[in-house]
Amino acid sequence: MKTTHPTFAVVGHPNKGKSSIVASLAFDDSVEISNTPGTTTKKRSFPLRVDGKVLYELIDTPGFQRARRVLAWLQQHDVPAPKKREVVLAFIQKYRNDPYFNDEIELLSPIMEGAGIIYVVDTSKPYGKEYEIEMEILRWTGEPSMALMNQIESSDYSAEWRLALDHYFKMVRSFNPMEITPAKHIAILESMAQLKEVWIAPVKESIQHFQAYQHQKLTQSATAITALLSEALSLVTEQTLPSKEATEEQREVLLDSYQTQLRQLELASQKRVEQIWSHTKLNKSAPTLPFEGMDLFSKESEAVFGLTRQELLVTSATSGAVSGAGIDLLFGGHTMLLGAGIGAVVGSVGAYFGFAELGEIKVLGSRLGRYTLAVGPMESRNFPYILLGRALYHARQIAHHSHAKREAVDIAEQSGFKEQWLSRTLRGELEGYHKKFRSGKPIKKEDIRAYEALVVGMLEGIVSF
Ligand SMILES: Nc1nc2c(ncn2[C@@H]2O[C@H](COP(=O)(O)OP(=O)(O)OP(=O)(O)O)[C@@H](O)[C@H]2O)c(=O)[nH]1
Ligand SMILES: [Mg+2]
Structure with a gap:
């Protein structure tokens, strides 16, 4: 994939808010979101276009389904770090038409084509070792990555999550896709830009466009x-x-x-x-x-x-509907206004x-x-x-x-x-x-x-x- 703009693949466990994050950052309400795990089954790209120019692109992906099997396959290949990437490519090549690994192929392929990794977790659920399998697979790709902590419900396990995520990601940020403001949007873009040095300048420029x-x-x-x-x-x-x-x-x-x-x-x-x-x-x-x-x-x-009722009375008063006693009544306060006196004044x-x-x-x-x-x-x-x-x-x-x-x-x-x-x-x-x-x-x-x-x-x- 030859892109001139920053591209991010949003990945993670099923039902953790990946699609919600994509929808909020891409201003796109056509993204499929539901509380049924496995809602997203195909990768889909959502570019943010302003005046015909793509500022950045987010790729929504299905959640990991067969993480354990995938990692086992990768680990069968005992290779040094610089070769791990090739093993992931070999996995994609081998299983690209196998429905059993559909979700993993869909989520890994954009990463191997150059998208930065955004790993989404729900910090309202306790941390578990099973997530390490997913994070380990992401490490095999050799691509730069960051984690977003999305707290879906009110319980808060973010402290233990952070300790774990810090082992795997150079950047860990909290992000709530339901309560996004332009300021939060820009802050998260700035973090995302840090993933690749070549993206820092284009993202800076994008932020200016974004504010305008x-x-x-x-x-x-x-x-x-x-x-x-x-x-x-x-x-x-x-x-x-x-x-x-x-x-x-x-x-x-x-x-x-x-x-x-x-x-x-x-x-x-x-x-x-x-x-x-x-x-x-x-x-x-x-x-x-x-x-x-x-x-x-x-x-x-x-x-x-x-x-307010008082303001309405002032408007009426200035339009001549209320005179004399009416205006005195007006400044007497709300309780009087609500009393029986009103009707007597203007009818x-x-x-x-x-x-x-x-x-x-x-x-x-x-x-x-x-x-x-x-x-x-x-x-x-x-x-x-x-x-x-x-x-x-x-x-x-x-x-x-x-x-x-x-x-x-x-x-x-x-x-x-x-x-x-x-x-x-x-x-x-x-x-x-x-x-x-x-x-x-x-x-x-x-x-x-x-x-x-x-x-x-x-x-x-x-x-x-
Ligand atoms: N209250 C709240 N609900 C959220 C938040 N993020 C996601 N949700 C809800 O969680 C459910 C799952 O969200 P999705 O964005 O579809 O999750 P996903 O990770 O894309 O799920 P799959 O595509 O199934 O893997 C939906 O019902 C969302 O409305 C959040 O920050 N707060
Ligand atoms: Mg989804």
């Missing part, structure tokens, strides 16, 4: 989120009417269609963000989208992703939380005896914050979602999120743009760009690097 690539994903996400906000707030939904009077049912149908369109805009923006972060399978297989079952217009959504709780007042449904002038019933642009001043809060939260969860994870993204993880994304000054800045988006006038490119910059700043604050 991560930031590019943030800006692209900001573009998708800004498009959502500007399109949703300026959205107008219309329906033709046969006469000047619209029935209650016609109004309801229109409002329903308006809400559906808003939901679709949100969904399209979420899809785009998932695509940016290479999460293309999220909504197909077992994992569910964040917010699935939590509607954009639900009370839960307001409470979780929008403003209905719905007005505070916005969704009752998405927009006025208007009958527009006639053309050829036909009238138009219209709703939009968005009138609720709270709605943009709900939408933005949800979009930022979704982007953060997606950016933090390891490609090794096969379970749902957890909405309950949002603790502390609200406080992190919206400051008072920021709210002031956003409000100006929301007003423009809601004005019904064409939206200027420079306003879109300025809003994107604000969103990039918010994303930088909530996505950990």
Whole structure:
């Protein structure tokens, strides 16, 4: 194999997280992962490509199945160290079509073709001598190697593992494929580069590309989120009417269609963000989208992703919905706000939380005896914050979602999120743009760009690097 980029074969005992490590480091959710030992049966290469250039390549392999037999075969050949490699090649040559040794052939061949070895162990299980057989086989290849300690469950035998692994590997690192951040990703790449001297320079260069690539994903996400906000707030939904009077049912149908369109805009923006972060399978297989079952217009959504009740009141107050006594009440604190007093001040709780007042449904002038019933642009001043809060939260969860994870993204993880994304000054800045988006006038490119910059700043604050 003639490669110009660093290549690593991820090997080890069955069911120790080899495929999970490959998925997380290659940003690839198509890697087969399951808790059935022997899931991976064929070697498969996963290159990480950025702008057409391969930064590095990981090879997923099956676990050792016949390690004892293989080592026995190798040891029949009593050769000095420089010749051991040839014995491994002879083994591959002899058994390449023998299904009995399929797994060993699959895992040894990429190593013999020049891939660095990454040996994966699960340090939540006790160390055992049987692993020495595998490590001994790897030693026969004469190729440089490192060990990754992946603690799958909570029990911790890493101390004894480390003592054992230090005998066989010049580098031993801990790595959790479920909780990967760009910083951890880079740290592990730096260690991996140490395996071969010729890889140090290319990996350094790759890391720079990698960092630029991560930031590019943030800006692209900001573009998708800004498009959502500007399109949703300026959205107008219309329906033709046969006469000047619209029935209650016609109004309801229109409002329903308006809400559906808003939901679709949100969904399209979420899809785009998932695509940016290479999460293309999220909504197909077992994992569910964040917010699935939590509607954009639900009370839960307001409470979780929008403003706090106090902030919502301030928004209403600044929009003139609350006056005099209302504002005094506002600064009295949460307990008062939750009391019966609220209703007395503005008439209905719905007005505070916005969704009752998405927009006025208007009958527009006639053309050829036909009238138009219209709703939009968005009138609720709270709605943009709900939408933005949800979009930022979704982007953060997606950016933090390891490609090794096969379970749902957890909405309950949002603790502390609200406080992190919206400051008072920021709210002031956003409000100006929301007003423009809601004005019904064409939206200027420079306003879109300025809003994107604000969103990039918010994303930088909530996505950990
Ligand atoms: N909680 C947790 N689960 C993990 C971790 N690493 C792997 N798993 C789970 O362990 C199981 C095995 O993971 P795989 O990545 O398929 O393991 P493998 O070594 O490729 O297995 P084979 O292909 O069968 O040899 C899967 O259910 C993973 O979700 C981890 O760090 N934490
Ligand atoms: Mg596997």
